[in-house]
Amino acid sequence: MGKDNNKDIIFSVQYLGGGYAEGNTFATQFIPQPSGTTIIGVSGGSNNIGTLDLYNAFEPGDLRLNTAIGVYKVGQLTYYYAKKFSYPTVVAGSEGDNDWPVLRYADVILMYAEVLNENGKTAAALTQLNLVRTRSGLAAKTGLSQADARTAIRNERRVELCFEAERWFDLIRWNTYVPVMQAFKTNYKSANGNIGNVVSTLNLYPIPVREISLNPKLTQNPGY
Structure with a gap:
């Protein structure tokens, strides 16, 4: 994401790394599970990663690609992960100080x-x-x-x-x-x-049951 609080950021959730219990775990949440400690230096991973389709959505010459998406290969498998939230030296309980852009x-x-x-x-x-x-x-x-x-x-x-x-x-x-x-x-x-x-059905959330009980004229959204 580049420097926190840069001129592109209008509002973000602020984090403080370094073991103060005020950091984030984005680095481990946005890397593939099989990567171990290869990408960020600590063990972690999830299925919250990108796809080849997203990777190919970037046009040739797009300067954002190499900073937004990382590529990790193991065996015959290729994973595309969110490089914009990763950093190589995650310490103190895997806490990072990258802010979350809102x-x-x-x-x-x-x-x-x-x-x-x-x-x-x-x-x-x-x-x-x-x-x-x-x-x-x-x-x-x-x-x-x-x-x-x-x-x-x-x-x-x-x-x-x-x-x-x-x-x-x-x-x-x-x-x-x-x-x-x-x-x-x-x-x-x-x-x-x-x-x-x-x-x-998933285009709309269900209306809470409590709200319907308070107002019998409300009709539940289709499918719920």
């Missing part, structure tokens, strides 16, 4: 680009999109249709904000959560049964 300026710019494009102001939207692209070493997008601009903006959000807990909210907002996750299941033949249960 809102970044790049996120605001891309939200603004999305709003402009959805309101038919595609040229203005591309101007905002290109602020993020050009600072990442990519060529500016010009002359796109509204549909193509929408695709470009959505992919830009995917790569710029990867591993920052934004993707699910984006997919829900775009109403693409179910088809995207079903495609993931098909493409990767995942053994995780939860992926097979991605249905339109």
Whole structure:
């Protein structure tokens, strides 16, 4: 993520490493389980890692790729992990001091680009999109249709904000959560049964039972 509290950070959750019980364990939560102590110097790992599909979503020459995603190979297997949260010298109970970004300026710019494009102001939207692209070493997008601009903006959000807990909210907002996750299941033949249960019901949370008991006129969301 670069230096904490840099000019891109609007709001973040602050952490303090060094054994004060105020650090984070992001470094171990975002690396593949088989990596042992190879990546960060302490044992750890999880299944909270990336995919080849995400890796390939970065365009050739994108300066963000090597700082956002690391590649770890063991035997015939290749893992893609969140390098933006890793650091090589995790000590004191695996605590790190990387802050968690809640809102970044790049996120605001891309939200603004999305709003402009959805309101038919595609040229203005591309101007905002290109602020993020050009600072990442990519060529500016010009002359796109509204549909193509929408695709470009959505992919830009995917790569710029990867591993920052934004993707699910984006997919829900775009109403693409179910088809995207079903495609993931098909493409990767995942053994995780939860992926097979991605249905339109999950686009909404259930209304709490307590709220329904307080107001009998409330109708539970479909599927719950």
